[in-house]
Amino acid sequence: MKGYSLNKSPVDSRSGDLVGVDVKHNARPGSFATAALERLKRQLLREKGKLVSDGATLARLRRAADDAASIAWTTIVPLLVLPELFDEKAAMACVQSQRQGDIRRRSRGLVTQSA
Numbered sequence: 001m002k003g004y005s006l007n008k009s010p011v012d013s014r015s016g017d018l019v020g021v022d023v024k025h026n027a028r029p030g031s032f033a034t035a036a037l038e039r040l041k042r043q044l045l046r047e048k049g050k051l052v053s054d055g056a057t058l059a060r061l062r063r064a065a066d067d068a069a070s071i072a073w074t075t076i077v078p079l080l081v082l083p084e085l086f087d088e089k090a091a092m093a094c095v096q097s098q099r100q101g102d103i104r105r106r107s108r109g110l111v112t113q114s115a
Contacts, residue, residue: 041069057097064089
């Protein structure tokens with residue numbers, strides 16, 4: 001393919017942004033879509049992550065983002081599907097994290113009462 005080097009990635013390793021890529025000539029099939037999906041996933045995760053204060057919930061959000069991206073990739077229009085799918089999975093992750101926190105708090109109370 002004209003202008004494409006197998007040794008040089010079209011994605012900046014720090015920011016995840018595409019660098020100097022002319023999609024018509026330089027990108028191998030799928031590489032542009034893969035990079036765009038990954039960048040969108042990181043952006044969505046960053047936005048939701050700003051609203052989270054604990055590490056456990058953030059870890060659940062990361063898994064939700066990975067799951068959503070994996071599922072979105074199997075569709076015809078992954079960039080359109082990912083935001084909505086991630087919202088659903090992120091909401092479930094936050095509820096699950098809240099439940100887990102409630103269980104931990106109640107468990108501490110039970111342990112303290114029995115001691």
